[in-house]
Amino acid sequence: MPETWVNLAERMGSDLHVDLSGPGSRRAVLIRALRNAVREGWLTPGTLLPPYRSLAADLGLARNTVADAYAELIAEGWLTARQGSGTRVAERAAPPRPVRKPKPAPARPATPTHNLRQGAPETASFPRTAWLAAARRALIAAPDEAFGPGDPRGRIELRRALGDYLTRARGVRVDPERIVVCSGFAHALRLLFGGSPGAGAGPLRGPFAVESYGLRFHSEILEGAGVRTVPLSLDEQGARVAELAGQPRVRGVLLTPAHQFPTGGPLHPSRRASVIDWARTGDGLIIEDDYDGEFRYDRVPVGAVQGLDPERVVYLGSVSKSLSPAVRIGWMVLPRHLVDGVLAAKGGREAWVSVPDQLTLADFIASGQYDRHIRRMRQRYRRRRDQLVTALAERAPHITATGIAAGLHAVLRLPPGTEASAVKAASWQGIALDGLAAFRHPQATMPAGDGLVIGYSTPPEHAYGAAIEALLRAVPPSDAPSEGPAE
Known part of the structure; x- marks a missing residue:
C-alpha cells in the first residue's frame, strides 16, 4: 500500500485526507475511505471529485480500481456522475438525528446597562x-x-x-x-x-x-x-x-x-x-x-x-x-x-x-503620539471626575468621593454598614461596580470603611451621564440604617 494518508487538495481545491489503511483489497479500502469521508462530512454534498485517472495517479492505484470504486459508490447513491460535470458527492439527506430535549439554560443575571467597574480606559478613545x-x-x-x-x-x-x-x-x-x-x-x-x-x-x-x-x-x-x-x-x-x-x-x-x-x-x-x-x-x-x-x-x-x-x-x-x-x-x-x-x-x-x-x-x-494621547485622555477623565463630584455635591452631599486627585477611579465613602445594600441597589439599577470589601485582603485587620469603587473611565462618553444618574439612585440616603460592616 502507498502512503497511509493522501492529500487531495491539489485536485479538489480544498484539503482532504483519505485514510487508505486497513484490511481488504485496494478497491475495498478506497470505497470504505470515500464512503467514510462523505458520512463524516469531510466530503460535502456537491463536492467535485478528481477524475478517476488523476486520483489513480495520485494514489498509485490502477485506473480500473478507482473507476470500479466510483461505479459502486454511484450505484449505492453516495456519488453522482453526469456527462460534462464530472463525479460529485450526491445531494443526499443526512441521516436523522435523535431528537433531544434541550436542557434548561442556567439562570444568568441580565447584562448590566452601565459598567462602572474600575480597571479599563474608555475603549472608544483608542x-x-x-x-x-x-x-x-x-x-x-x-x-x-x-x-x-x-x-x-x-x-x-x-x-x-x-x-x-x-x-x-x-x-x-x-x-x-x-x-x-x-x-x-x-x-x-x-x-x-x-x-x-x-x-x-x-x-x-x-x-x-x-x-x-x-x-x-x-x-x-x-x-x-x-x-x-x-x-x-x-x-x-x-x-x-x-x-x-x-x-x-x-x-x-x-x-x-x-x-x-x-x-x-x-x-x-x-x-x-x-x-x-x-x-x-x-x-x-x-x-x-x-x-x-x-x-x-x-x-x-x-x-x-x-x-x-x-x-x-x-x-x-x-x-x-x-x-x-x-x-x-x-x-x-x-x-x-x-x-x-x-x-x-x-x-x-x-x-x-x-x-x-x-x-x-x-x-x-x-x-510623541503617546504623550499627546495621555494629555487628551487626562483632560477627558478629569471632566468625568468633575462631573461625578459635582453630581454628588448637589444631590448626595453626605457621600464623599476620595482618591480623586489622580487615576481612573474614585471611592465613594458611604455611611457605616451600607456598602452591601448599596452594591445590591446598584445591581438593581443595572450598574456593574464593586464595593471596597471586594479588594480587602483576607487577613487584613483594619477595615477601610464602607465604600463603592467607581471606575469613571470605563463607560462610553455618550452613556456616562446616564450612568451617573443611575448611580445616584443607588447610593444610600443620608438616613440609611446600618446593616453592619461589609464583608
Missing part, C-alpha cells in the same frame, strides 16, 4: 489612526532581523523608547539593558515568582508584604507560586510601611505608591524614604506597581519610588490603562541582579510579546 500610522512607519523601518528569533528582553527600539519616556515622565532611573518587556502586570509577577506556562521558576521567594486593599488576583499569583502574603494596613498617608519592621521574615513588599489601589492617594514622602531604608537595611525588595501614574489632576506629578534606589525596586508598568488592555504590552525595570533570573523564567519565545506590536509602540512613543 487612537486608531495614530496607532495605524505608527504601525506602518515601524514596519517599513524595521530591519529584517526583527522578524526572526530575538532578544527575550524585548525589541531594543521599544526598550530605548521606554527608557527615555520613563526617565522623563516618571523619574525612573534606567538603561535599556535592565528593561524586560512582558505582556502585563500579571505576567510580570509570574516571571518574578514563577508560574508562567512552560517557563522556569522566578527569582523571588517569600513571604511578601502587600497592601491590605488591592487587586485580589495579584496576591493569588504570589500565593499560587508558594509565596505567603502579609497585609500592611492603610491610612490617609498610604501603606503603613513601618509594620515591615515587625515582620523579620518578609523578603519584600508590593506597593502602589503613586496612587494606592483602590483607596487612592500617594504614599507619603516620609514613608517612601522609610521603605527604601527598610529594603537597604534588611536586603529587601520593593515591587512598584505604577498602574496609572500618568493620570493626575489636582496635584504635582509623583515620581516613581524606583528613582530613589534602582537596585532595591522592581518597577512595573503597562499600557492597559493608558491605551488599552487589548495591547498586551508591559515592562519591568529590574535591579541588575534580577535580570538573568527573570529572563530564565521567561523561557521560550511563546511567552514573548508580538514584535510588530513592540515596534509600533516604540514608534508611538518616540513620535
